Structures are given as structure tokens and as C-alpha cells.
Amino acid sequence: QVQLVESGGGLVQAGGSLRLSCAKSGRTDRFYAMGWFRQAPGKEREFVAAMSWSGVSTYYSDSVKGRFTISRDNLKNTLYLQMNSLKPEDTAVYYCAADLSIVPTPARVPSLYDYWGQGTQVTVSS
Numbered sequence: 001q002v003q004l005v006e007s008g009g010g011l012v013q014a015g016g017s018l019r020l021s022c023a024k025s026g027r028t029d030r031f032y033a034m035g036w037f038r039q040a041p042g043k044e045r046e047f048v049a050a051m052s053w054s055g056v057s058t059y060y061s062d063s064v065k066g067r068f069t070i071s072r073d074n075l076k077n078t079l080y081l082q083m084n085s086l087k088p089e090d091t092a093v094y095y096c097a098a099d100l101s102i103v104p105t106p107a108r109v110p111s112l113y114d115y116w117g118q119g120t121q122v123t124v125s126s
Contacts, residue, residue, distance in 0.1 A: 002026040002098050002115040009094060009120030016086050016124070022079040022096030022117055031055065033099040033106035034079045035113060036070060038092035038122075045095070049081060050106035053099075059106060064090075086124045093119040 008020040020036070035050035049070040050059045058070050069082040079096055097113035099106060107113065 002032070002100075004096050004098060004115055004117035006094065006096050006117040006120040009122045011123045011125065012086055014086060014088055014124055014126050017082070017084045018086065018122060020081040020083065020094055020096075020120060020122070022081075024077045024079065024098065031074070033101070033103065034070075034072065035097045035099065035106055035108075036068075036079075036081045036094060037097060037110055038090075038094045039119075040092040043092075045110045047108040047110070048094070050108065051079070052104065052106055053102055057105070059108070061108075083122070086122075088124045088126045091122060091124050093121050095119045 003025045005023045012018055031053045033053045036048040037045050038048050039045040047061050048064055051070050067085045072079045096117045098115040100114045
């Protein structure tokens with residue numbers, strides 16, 4: 001079992017920054033591919049960013065590329081999402097997820113992830 005707990009969301013003005021954290025507990029025998037997703041009201045959950053299980057490769061959606069950075073601290077078992085130059089359209093509940101499969105490229109499809117956090121709200125005002 002893997003438990004994921006997100007934190008760091010909040011209200012920020014357009015152009016501002018936030019850093020989300022995702023603390024992982026439970027199975028720590030190996031690394032997992034990890035991803036960030038978001039879901040706005042009335043919309044489907046969408047891919048934001050992901051990191052391969054090795055931590056070597058990172059991937060971003062076109063809408064956040066150049067503004068968001070995914071990273072992890074192996075000692076703290078924590079995944080991060082640094083969000084800069086935030087826009088009102090970034091407003092959503094943000095979720096982190098873990099994929100137990102060992103594949104070179106992490107998935108961008110939510111259904112392929114095995115564990116999810118409860119989400120943290122990010123609201124960007126104009």
C-alpha cells in the first residue's frame with residue numbers, strides 16, 4: 001500500500017507562485033513513477049506533469065511547460081510541483097498519483113495510476 005498526501009495549495013494572484021508537496025508513505029522499497037494531475041469544476045482530470053521511476057526523466061503538458069517544475073526528494077519521500085507564472089486557468093484541485101509499473105515513460109492517463117492523494121485546491125485570481 002502507498003499513501004499520498006498533498007499540501008501547499010491556496011489562493012494566489014495571477015503571476016504568482018505556489019509549491020505543492022506530495023508526501024509518500026507506506027511501501028518505500030523502491031521508487032515509482034509519479035504524476036501530478038488536476039481537475040477543474042465540470043472538467044475531466046487532466047495530466048499536468050510526471051517523473052519517471054528513476055527520476056531521470058520529466059514530462060509536462062503543453063499548458064504548463066516552462067512554468068511548472070516537477071521534482072522529488074528521495075530522503076523525504078516527497079514529490080513537489082513548483083508552479084510559477086500562475087494563470088486563472090490553472091485553478092483546479094491538484095492530485096498526485098503513483099504508478100507501480102516500471103516503464104520507461106510515465107503514463108499521462110489517470111486510469112493507469114494505482115494510488116492517489118486526496119487533492120489540494122489551487123485558486124488563481126485575475
